[in-house]
Every structure is written in C-alpha cells, then in structure tokens.
Amino acid sequence: MxxxxxxxxxxxxxxxxxxxxxxxxxxxxxxxxxxxxTKGQRRPETLHIPLHQLKTAVFDLETTGFHYHYGDEIISFGAVKVDGNQPSGEEFYSLCKPACSIPDRIVELTGITQEMVLEAPSLLQTLRDFMSFVDDRVLIAHGSAHDKAFLDVALWKTTKAHLGHRVLDTMMIAQKLEPERKLSSLDDWLRVYEVPLLRRHHALEDSRMTSGLWISMIEKLRERGIVTLGDLYVFLSKTQ
Structure with missing residues (x-):
C-alpha cells in the first residue's frame, strides 16, 4: 500500500x-x-443563435447506480448530433469499464453485464472519445442533473477539469411548456410529442429518442416566441 x-x-x-x-x-x-x-464552451455569441440553427449533441449515460458519491460509475455513453432541427446522422456509443461491479438490477435494466465491460475502454479513453465527438456543441439530456453530475465527476476524477459546456434539459423544457401535465419521465414525454418509443435504458437509443423530443420542442418554442438560445434561457428562468 x-x-x-x-x-x-x-x-x-x-x-x-x-x-x-x-x-x-x-x-x-x-x-x-x-x-x-472542457474550456471556452460558453461563448456569449451562442446565445444569439436561433434554435433551428443551433448545433447540439443529445447524450445519455448508463451508470451502475444513482450515487456517484458512493462509488457508482458510468458504464456506457451515447450521443447523437443535431444540426438545428435536423439529425446530422452522426452518432456515438461506447461501453466503459468501471472500477466497481455492476449490480444485478442494473444488468437487468440496461442489459450491460460485467463480462461485456471487461474489455471496454477505460474511463479516460471513453471520455476522450466522447468529448471529441460532442466538441463545442450545446449538450442536451433528459433529466440532465444525473448525467451532468456523473460526467462532471468523471472529468474531475480523470483530468481535474470540470464540464464547461452549456447543458439543456428536455424534461425541464417540456415541463415549462406544459406545466399542467405534471409529467417527468422520458417515456411519458415521448408519448406526448408522439416520438416513437424505442429501446429504453440504452445510452444511444435514449439519446436518439431524446433528440426527437428536442427537435419536436423547437417548433413549440417558436410558437411561444422563443427563437434563440438566449430566449430559451429567459423562458426557463421565469416563474409560473
């Protein structure tokens, strides 16, 4: 020792x-x-870009649990690029080798077994590939607090850097657009916006579905006079 x-x-x-x-x-x-x-991703000029032209990366993580402060870790990364209101066709997926074991409940939920991650890339290598893929795009996730926290902890653990990207949350946006619905889960909002429900709890599939949700929201936001990223931040900051 x-x-x-x-x-x-x-x-x-x-x-x-x-x-x-x-x-x-x-x-x-x-x-x-x-x-x-991780640096220089919050340029002020980005706030003036119309949402239908904004370059984003919709992402999702699968983890061994919900508590990074108790040792839970990332086991897969998924992301899709969206150019304005159109999918770019570029996608990213990778398993990631955790230092801890994968609980049975997570194996059942995600289909990712301990054997599958034995030869997976290290956390540092996967972060390098993931961050290179998303580049300087605005990040989007559903219920982003979980994914953002795990990503930030992973970055600090491996590189002593913090996530510098802007992160939007489709759950927060949906709840702000339609507060009367009292919904939170991705499944529920996919049904509301008539986005096809594919395989859940798979990082890439969840990213694909969330990107469909985001694209559908752009038109809803435009109808409310929310055109630019700056407009969206103002809208989200307002109290009901």
Missing part, C-alpha cells in the same frame, strides 16, 4: 501534468486533450 502513496498524492493535489507523467505519455496527452475540450 505504501508504494501507491505517490499516485494518491498526485490525485489529491498534483494536477494533470504530474498525474499524467505517472500514468505515461499517452495518458498525459489524453488528459491534456480532454481538458482542452
């Missing part, structure tokens, strides 16, 4: 360069690359 003291010291306060040097050059390069992708 004492032989690992330098490693844990690096995690506590050594920063990415020192941590990277201990992990080897390829990892150091990956850390630097991922950190570069």
């Amino acid at each position: 004492k032989g690992n003291g330098g490693f844990w010291e690096a995690l506590r306060g050594g920063g990415a360069p020192r941590l990277g040097s201990m992990l080897g050059a390829p990892s150091a390069q990956q850390i630097a690359f991922v950190r570069s992708l």
Whole structure:
C-alpha cells in the first residue's frame, strides 16, 4: 500500500501534468486533450443563435447506480448530433469499464453485464472519445442533473477539469411548456410529442429518442416566441 502513496498524492493535489507523467505519455496527452475540450464552451455569441440553427449533441449515460458519491460509475455513453432541427446522422456509443461491479438490477435494466465491460475502454479513453465527438456543441439530456453530475465527476476524477459546456434539459423544457401535465419521465414525454418509443435504458437509443423530443420542442418554442438560445434561457428562468 505504501508504494501507491505517490499516485494518491498526485490525485489529491498534483494536477494533470504530474498525474499524467505517472500514468505515461499517452495518458498525459489524453488528459491534456480532454481538458482542452472542457474550456471556452460558453461563448456569449451562442446565445444569439436561433434554435433551428443551433448545433447540439443529445447524450445519455448508463451508470451502475444513482450515487456517484458512493462509488457508482458510468458504464456506457451515447450521443447523437443535431444540426438545428435536423439529425446530422452522426452518432456515438461506447461501453466503459468501471472500477466497481455492476449490480444485478442494473444488468437487468440496461442489459450491460460485467463480462461485456471487461474489455471496454477505460474511463479516460471513453471520455476522450466522447468529448471529441460532442466538441463545442450545446449538450442536451433528459433529466440532465444525473448525467451532468456523473460526467462532471468523471472529468474531475480523470483530468481535474470540470464540464464547461452549456447543458439543456428536455424534461425541464417540456415541463415549462406544459406545466399542467405534471409529467417527468422520458417515456411519458415521448408519448406526448408522439416520438416513437424505442429501446429504453440504452445510452444511444435514449439519446436518439431524446433528440426527437428536442427537435419536436423547437417548433413549440417558436410558437411561444422563443427563437434563440438566449430566449430559451429567459423562458426557463421565469416563474409560473
């Protein structure tokens, strides 16, 4: 155990360069690359872009549980790019090898078994690929608090960087547009917006469905006079 003291010291306060040097050059390069992708993503000019022209990446994560502070980890990433109100056709999916075991209830829910992740990429490698895919796009997720928290924790754990992207929540937008419905689940809102319900609790399939929900909402928002990303932020900040 004492032989690992330098490693844990690096995690506590050594920063990415020192941590990277201990992990080897390829990892150091990956850390630097991922950190570069988390910066400068909140440019003010983005607020003036019409939603039907806004470049977004709709994403979803599957995790071993709901409590990252108790050791739960990401086991798969999914994302689809949307250009304005049209799917770009570009998609991302990857399993991710967690340090913890996958509980039976999560295996049943997601179909992801311990055997499936044994040869999966590491968290750092998957983050590098995922962040490279989403690039500087505005991120969108349904019930985004869970996904955003796990993503931010994963970034800090591997690179000592925080998520710098803007993140929109389709659940919050839907509830703001139609507060009388009292709905929250993705399944319910997909039915409301008549988006085909595909395979649930699969990161890529959930991303595809959520992208359909987002695209449907853009027209609803336009009808309410909400045209730009800035308009949307103002709309979401208003009390009922």
